[in-house]
Amino acid sequence: xxxxxxxxxxxxxxxxxxxxxxxxxxxxxxxxxxxxxxxxxxxxxxxxxxxxxxxxxxxxxxxxxxxxxxxxxxxxxxxxxxxxxxxxxxxxxxxxxxxxxxxxxxxxxxxxxx
Amino acid sequence: xxxxxxxxxxxxxxxxxxxxxxxxxxxxxxxxxxxxxxxxxxxxxxxxxxxxxxxxxxxxxxxxxxxxxxxxxxxxxxxxxxxxxxxxxxxxxxxxxxxxxxxxxxxxxxxxxxxxxxxxxxxxxxxxxxxxxxxxxxxxxxxxxxxxxxxxxxxxxxxxx
Numbered sequence: 001x002x003x004x005x006x007x008x009x010x011x012x013x014x015x016x017x018x019x020x021x022x023x024x025x026x027x028x029x030x031x032x033x034x035x036x037x038x039x040x041x042x043x044x045x046x047x048x049x050x051x052x053x054x055x056x057x058x059x060x061x062x063x064x065x066x067x068x069x070x071x072x073x074x075x076x077x078x079x080x081x082x083x084x085x086x087x088x089x090x091x092x093x094x095x096x097x098x099x100x101x102x103x104x105x106x107x108x109x110x111x112x113x114x
Numbered sequence: 115x116x117x118x119x120x121x122x123x124x125x126x127x128x129x130x131x132x133x134x135x136x137x138x139x140x141x142x143x144x145x146x147x148x149x150x151x152x153x154x155x156x157x158x159x160x161x162x163x164x165x166x167x168x169x170x171x172x173x174x175x176x177x178x179x180x181x182x183x184x185x186x187x188x189x190x191x192x193x194x195x196x197x198x199x200x201x202x203x204x205x206x207x208x209x210x211x212x213x214x215x216x217x218x219x220x221x222x223x224x225x226x227x228x229x230x231x232x233x234x235x236x237x238x239x240x241x242x243x244x245x246x247x248x249x250x251x252x253x254x255x256x257x258x259x260x261x262x263x264x265x266x267x268x269x270x271x272x273x274x275x
Binding site: 099 | 162
């Protein structure tokens with residue numbers, strides 16, 4: 001399933017609800033475009049809600065890392081929310097679970113930006 | 115015992131769409147061979163990563179080059195070959211994506227994932243001068259053609275080896 005992305009503001013933060021696959025091609029490109037669009041709008045506190053993302057390939061992993069470093073580079077922060085088991089296992093396998101801040105509750109992810 | 119090996123091969127264009135096509139094709143073979151959902155996910159991901167590697171690193175995304183994909187079902191395993199038309203590479207030269215200095219790299223995890231998800235993995239010089247990735251997954255025991263004598267129905271190839 002192609003990736004879909006919608007976003008909603010929550011105070012100073014923005015939650016991006018993603019669904020589908022983050023893979024080479026359109027999925028990775030949409031994630032990149034969405035995050036860069038938010039940064040252009042000065043939305044630098046971003047939560048990626050991955051509840052409906054059950055497939056990420058190495059290109060998608062790279063795009064998540066790119067999003068993380070780009071947001072950090074703009075003085076903001078990027079958190080991950082609601083990992084599916086496959087995505088959780090993939091981030092553990094690649095040791096990225098130790099890099100990203102991962103949350104299972106949206107309220108906790110939002111309050112972490114203090 | 116004695117089940118005929120099955121062989122399937124296709125030549126793919128160097129384009130993004132080939133990644134999905136290769137994954138879907140191999141998933142059908144894997145499902146027909148009796149692999150469960152988790153193994154199918156790992157096989158599909160590995161094929162995907164192998165073709166991405168050929169598309170991006172091997173063929174440098176040059177459309178005049180081809181990607182050669184072959185799948186063999188033997189009595190005990192599914193073997194996948196991904197051959198590109200690049201200049202080849204040596205596994206030892208591939209940076210470790212788990213090294214601290216590479217954790218934030220935006221690329222370089224494909225080989226790692228293939229090694230993690232498959233039972234066998236190697237890279238050898240290809241007949242076209244590029245790299246040939248060869249990876250295999252052992253067939254699940256309950257569906258092992260050598261054990262039940264029925265073979266892998268549905269995985270019959272369109273062409274011979």
